[in-house]
Amino acid sequence: MLTERQLLVLQIIIDDFIETAHPVGSRALSKKGSIPYSAATIRNDMADLEDMGFLEKTHSSSGRIPSEKGYRYYVDHLIAPLSSEQNIRIIRNIMKEGIYEFEQIVQMSAEVLSELTNYTSIILGPELSETKLKQLEILPLSTHTAVAILVTDTGHVEHRSFTVPGKIDLSDLEKVVNILNDRLKGVPIIRLEEVFQKEIVGLLKRYIDDFGSSQHYLQAIISQSNPVKVYIGGKSNILMQPEFNDVDKIRSFYSMIENENEIANLLKSKKDGIGVSIGNENKVEAIKDLSLITATYQLGKDQMGTIALLGPTRMEYKKVISLLSSLSKELSEALYKWYKTSE
Amino acid sequence: MLTERQLLVLQIIIDDFIETAHPVGSRALSKKGSIPYSAATIRNDMADLEDMGFLEKTHSSSGRIPSEKGYRYYVDHLIAPLSSEQNIRIIRNIMKEGIYEFEQIVQMSAEVLSELTNYTSIILGPELSETKLKQLEILPLSTHTAVAILVTDTGHVEHRSFTVPGKIDLSDLEKVVNILNDRLKGVPIIRLEEVFQKEIVGLLKRYIDDFGSSQHYLQAIISQSNPVKVYIGGKSNILMQPEFNDVDKIRSFYSMIENENEIANLLKSKKDGIGVSIGNENKVEAIKDLSLITATYQLGKDQMGTIALLGPTRMEYKKVISLLSSLSKELSEALYKWYKTSE
DNA sequence: GTTAGCACTCGTATCATTTGAGTGCTAATA
DNA sequence: TATTAGCACTCAAATGATACGAGTGCTAAC
Structure with a gap:
């Protein structure tokens, strides 16, 4: 479908344009010596290549630039992977x-x-679809604030600080963290929230006195958007x-x-x-x-x-x-x- | 040193220029009605303000724009803090x-x-000069890799993963972490490395068998640049x-x-x-x-x-x-x- | 002290002109 | 038949002349 020479012309034009960002003209190409044909010959091929949609003009008497179709052909057929x-x-x-x-x-x-x-x-x-929870920690910073840290098996660490209205009960906190780790370790990150809702909320309600007020915070930690x-x-x-x-x-x-x-x-x-x-x-x-x-x-x-x-x-x-x-x-x-x- | 009117002119010019980014001319100003003087009068004041360095021209017959000195004066004397x-x-x-x-x-x-x-x-x-270490954790991820997590009293979390050539000895690791926490909790972040060198290296050498090979890693964790x-x-x-x-x-x-x-x-x-x-x-x-x-x-x-x-x-x-x-x-x-x- | 008037300056917009690199087409050439 | 030379034509970009307008400084009048 494309003659040898047309391929060559296409290739040279694209290479040239990639290098210089200027439209490539037949006369200039011929003179540069990278192709042993006259400007007129090259012009004919250019016209054909343009008809086929591989080249474009920026205006009626300009040199040619590659069209997207031209680049596509170039990428698919004309470049040999460089030994790198x-x-x-x-x-x-x-x-x-x-x-x-x-x-x-x-x-x-x-x-x-x-x-x-x-x-x-x-x-x-x-x-993170396949990443799993390695460990969850909650460190109290003060009586009302704490930082939650979430580590995945790939070594990725997320953290989030939060503040609660009431005082943090340290023994409750320990219990919660233990339960969470017990149930959530090894669970894929994207399933964390689901498992938390299904398996853990109920559990915690039984063990922790005033769990209702903390649920919101825990949820926020677990379901943090994990972009x-x-x-x-x-x-x-x-x-x-x-x-x-x-x-x-x-x-x-x-x-x-x-x-x-x-x-x-x-x-x-x-x-x-x-x-x-x-x-x-x-x-x-x-x-x-x-x-x-x-x-x-x-x-x-x-x-x-x-x-x-x-x-x-x-x-x-x-x-x-x-x-x-x-x-x-x-x-x-x-x-x-x-x-x-x-x- | 500056007359009332000159102050007014300066102020209006700067306000106008801030708004429009175009040089301000005497005629236009006078016409706009924000000042009850003729263009000629304003021109005289403008000339004076230019002599004093508060205004500039972009070319010989252009309107005036504020100079840096003009802005400085404006900021220091002419703006009343906005009720916000x-x-x-x-x-x-x-x-x-x-x-x-x-x-x-x-x-x-x-x-x-x-x-x-x-x-x-x-x-x-x-x-971070006054920030202190709250807690340090090292979690093994696998036999050769681990992630170190450093929490400050402000809830800031830094982490760093690393890999060691030999296997990680879990009981050694626990000992190390305990010693580090024992000695470093409450130490200002910027002094961590110093304290580590002075007080801890010796200690660890005594307690841990093959401490030499790990020193390098611990050091990297502790002395991480804390920009x-x-x-x-x-x-x-x-x-x-x-x-x-x-x-x-x-x-x-x-x-x-x-x-x-x-x-x-x-x-x-x-x-x-x-x-x-x-x-x-x-x-x-x-x-x-x-x-x-x-x-x-x-x-x-x-x-x-x-x-x-x-x-x-x-x-x-x-x-x-x-x-x-x-x-x-x-x-x-x-x-x-x-x-x-x-x- | 303020203003009106006027000559002058200079950047910008506009338009015609030139230049040069390019094209398409046709006829001559290998 | 494939290639090339030649030529008329096109168009973007550069150049230059011109007009315009917003501005200035200065002087004289109010």
């Missing part, structure tokens, strides 16, 4: 310090990723890209990127492996002129997190894809080592 | 939900503050201001605002009460054309945090100052109630 010894070296460098803390390493990865690409990186922590953690790196790096030379674009980008929920939803639905969404392929309005590359990483058996890069549709797909797939592999490995003895 | 029933109502609304968590309330305050003003708000958590928490609200709200219509300005603003350390340093040195730094009065290069209004709030006896708003020098000083002072008062009160029983 260099990437791996960089990534190993992040990892080698020894994982002191999962969150730290993720944060750092996000920053490096963005630094390396000048796009904005987003990392989603693992979904997936979102790490974003280099929000301002993306401003280096020429497509963000427009103040309005910056505004809408930032008001999107600051809404973590939206971002989490954006990424949550991604399936395994590398995913590429170009421009309007994205369902979220605010990034319909950006591209999103996602990769997943494994944590334990069933848990999964997502790494992503958000940049202009004119993105260095080759580099980004290889970088993300390296990183996701390394991350999975490091986390495997870290958690393998947990089960 | 409305502010207080808004703020009370934030507070009344009941403080479930200090951090949550601070975060929320920051956002509301920014929403109300369209500037960027910054809140510094309390300095002051920074909450920033409405990073993108400030883009609404017309002075941010320039992409380069946005770039430099964002690369500053994303460096939390720099911001923490910027605010840490502020003394009690309300502080106003206008333009070049700021020592940090990146905000030399912005104004920073700070207020402090109290937490307990000696601890102090800072609330700030960062906006263009053309800032609604009146509104911002009253808003900040109301909020700092409310925050201090709320925190007082919250922590009063702690000691």
Whole structure:
């Protein structure tokens, strides 16, 4: 369907445009020597490629720029995964310090990723669906206040302080904590509230004198919204890209990127492996002129997190894809080592 | 030194410029009716005010805009603190939900503050100098990994996971945790490391068989850098201001605002009460054309945090100052109630 | 002391013109 | 038949002239 030469032309145009962000003209291409045909020949192919929807013009006598369909074809057929010894070296460098803390390493990865690409990186922590409660503690801080701490088997810690009207009865508190731990340890985080309601409320009512007044607080602790953690790196790096030379674009980008929920939803639905969404392929309005590359990483058996890069549709797909797939592999490995003895 | 009329002119010009962001001309002022003098008279006063350095021109035949000296005078002499029933109502609304968590309330305050003003708000958590250790826990997650949790008397929780090469000996761990709690409870956070070195290392060496190999990990837990928490609200709200219509300005603003350390340093040195730094009065290069209004709030006896708003020098000083002072008062009160029983 | 009047300044908006990189099409060439 | 050269045409962006308007400073009159 596409001749050899047309493929070549398409490829060169996209490469060129990715590099320069300027429309690519036939004459300039021919002169640059990366293709041994005359401007006229290239022009013919360009016209064909435009008819087929792979290229576009910004105005009637401009050079060509890739269409989204063009990028899609490019990503699907024209890029060979880069051998990425260099990437791996960089990534190993992040990892080698020894994982002191999962969150730290993720944060750092996000920053490096963005630094390396000048796009904005987003990392989603693992979904909590399979995470289980390891331990629950409630420490009294004073007569009326206490802090509840919730630890999962992945080492994730959540805490919440609260204040109660009456005095805290220390022996009651101990009883409550014991019962809670007894019944809730090993229960998946997302089922905590359900189990609490079904199995524990009744139990506590029998054992604790004035349980009614405390139920509300306990419930708040247990059912705390457990959003997936979102790490974003280099929000301002993306401003280096020429497509963000427009103040309005910056505004809408930032008001999107600051809404973590939206971002989490954006990424949550991604399936395994590398995913590429170009421009309007994205369902979220605010990034319909950006591209999103996602990769997943494994944590334990069933848990999964997502790494992503958000940049202009004119993105260095080759580099980004290889970088993300390296990183996701390394991350999975490091986390495997870290958690393998947990089960 | 300044005539009544000159004061009036200065005041009106600044008010007008704050509102519109456009240079103010004599004719327009006179016509608007807010001052009962002719354009010529106003012009004379304007010229005098310019000679004295309170006003500036953007070019030889433009209207006047306030100079930094002008803003300074305005802030120091021309604004009467707004009676802020409305502010207080808004703020009370934030507070009344009941403080479930200090951090949550601070975060929320920051956002509301920014929403109300369209500037960027910054809140510094309390300095930890006077905060004391309430409890230290180390929970094993698996044979090689554990998570350490550190709770302060203010209900602040820090945690850190780590992995050790050898197996974790549970009875040793218990001993260690007991010794640590025994010796470190009530010790100010900033002195933790010192006390650990002086009093505990020796002790542990005697009690624990293979203490040498674990010392490193314990140390890491205890001496974790305890930076002051920074909450920033409405990073993108400030883009609404017309002075941010320039992409380069946005770039430099964002690369500053994303460096939390720099911001923490910027605010840490502020003394009690309300502080106003206008333009070049700021020592940090990146905000030399912005104004920073700070207020402090109290937490307990000696601890102090800072609330700030960062906006263009053309800032609604009146509104911002009253808003900040109301909020700092409310925050201090709320925190007082919250922590009063702690000691 | 205040104001009216007037010449002057300068940024901004508008419009015509030029320039240059690009295109499509046709005819010549290999 | 596939490629290339040539040419007329298009359009964005840069340049420059012009008009406009909001502003100023200064002087003289009130």
